[in-house]
Amino acid sequence: MTTPLAAQPVLRLQNLTRVHGSGATEVHALRGIDLDVHPGELVAVMGPSGSGKSTLLTIAGGLDAPTSGQVIVEGTDITTAGLKELAALRRRSIGYVFQDYNLIPALTAAENVSLPRELDGMSARKARVEALAALEEMGLGHLADRFPDEMSGGQQQRVAIARALVGDRRLVLADEPTGALDSETGESVLALLRSRCDAGAAGVLVTHEPRFAAWADRVVFLRDGAIVDQTVRSEADSLLTGRVADA
Amino acid sequence: MSIRHGLLALLEHGPRYGSQLRTEFESRTGATWPLNVGQVYTTLGRLERDGLVGQSGEDGAGHALYAITDAGRAELRTWFEKPVDRTSPARDELAIKLAMAVGAPGVDIRAVIQSQRRHTVKAMQDYTRLKAQALAALEDTASRERDDVAWLLVLEQLIFQTEAEARWLDHCESRLIRLSATAVAPAPSDTASASAAVEPGHGPGAPHAPGAGAGGGGEAGGSGGRRGARAGGRGR
């Protein structure tokens, strides 16, 4: 890596497997994944449809359990943690952007964003102030009191991103967060995610878009539930030098 | 890339000398296409021969100055007005390589694709980081420097170009998976017919799990020695 990384990863996946179903309908969604994500690092996961990207992310976020292997978030193995401990970790440390937004239809944009903070014991007033700031950052301050079904897909997606970024989340997991966004808006979301990671968070981004994956420090290629290859970013200084000029 | 027209465009801002043109050209394009002074003088010589620039004395330090002529201005207008020709595409090494890899004995085309994909995405990561820096610089300075804006446009062109390539590689891979269910027939002149299938070992109609060539990932690391070949290879 180009930047010195703290010793302990925020997320560590060890020999992770996930089998859906059994017998003839058995699907090996993940086959022995090892992945460390350190503070300050943004990792992009790319791969064809069905290669296991969402499965990997839901397990990393404690929303699904692996068939075998370990998921360690900030030093805690969440596969063996108690339900209460897991719930607290998910509220405080993990921000999750779902592929299909997953907003609560009966709550406004601001309420959707502030809910996890209130559940965590923050006062409603403080949580709202924080939520409004997060929505503002997404360019949605004016839609704070709208309900999800009164917003466009791209707007809902940005509310979901605000919800994942609000507070001091150490681990941000985003599944196709740019799917419903135009190129410019998608880019600003990536710039924001990037700046969160630069400020010390660890991020995992699932995307089909190479242009968005390119914001990551590392791009991991998934095929059939296994990591088959990865890139690291090089020093910018070494770039664009030594090119051969052609007349 | 047209150095000729690039130099004319710079000379339209006023007389310049050779190494000055080189510096200005590179700060516009972020040294993406480095020029040497020799190329600049050769090009100036040709422009002068064609009546598009003329020598115009010396500056205080004794540098020979060149100035654009009326014919040069007319040529420059035409250049800006006319689209760049894309109907006779420049030779593309990657397209040629993949075309040759189809049915090449002992070549795992999906490994070729993956090693290119790694390289291309890595180049995008590098360009994107430079772009983030360029954007930050533009936000910092109230007065937008012309060169900074030009450099950003060039970087974004490189990003979109590598993106197109990465998408095309993804497409090639799924295309090949699709086609490998029905073997590719060898060309009539190809006597070594046994090696002509896209995926050796899969007969026609062989069951084929999606993405079954996971081994095509090849070795990680060692991103190959072709740095720069893509961005530099657009000569004209």
Ligand SMILES: Nc1ncnc2c1ncn2[C@@H]1O[C@H](COP(=O)(O)OP(=O)(O)OP(=O)(O)O)[C@@H](O)[C@H]1O
């Ligand atoms: N609940 C489930 N039951 C059975 N199979 C499942 C289940 N969830 C996912 N799978 C299978 O696991 C594999 C991986 O699915 P996953 O959703 O992780 O793919 P993905 O890479 O996110 O794809 P996409 O790009 O389409 O979102 C697929 O073959 C899928 O059909």
Ligand SMILES: [Mg+2]
């Ligand atoms: Mg998915």
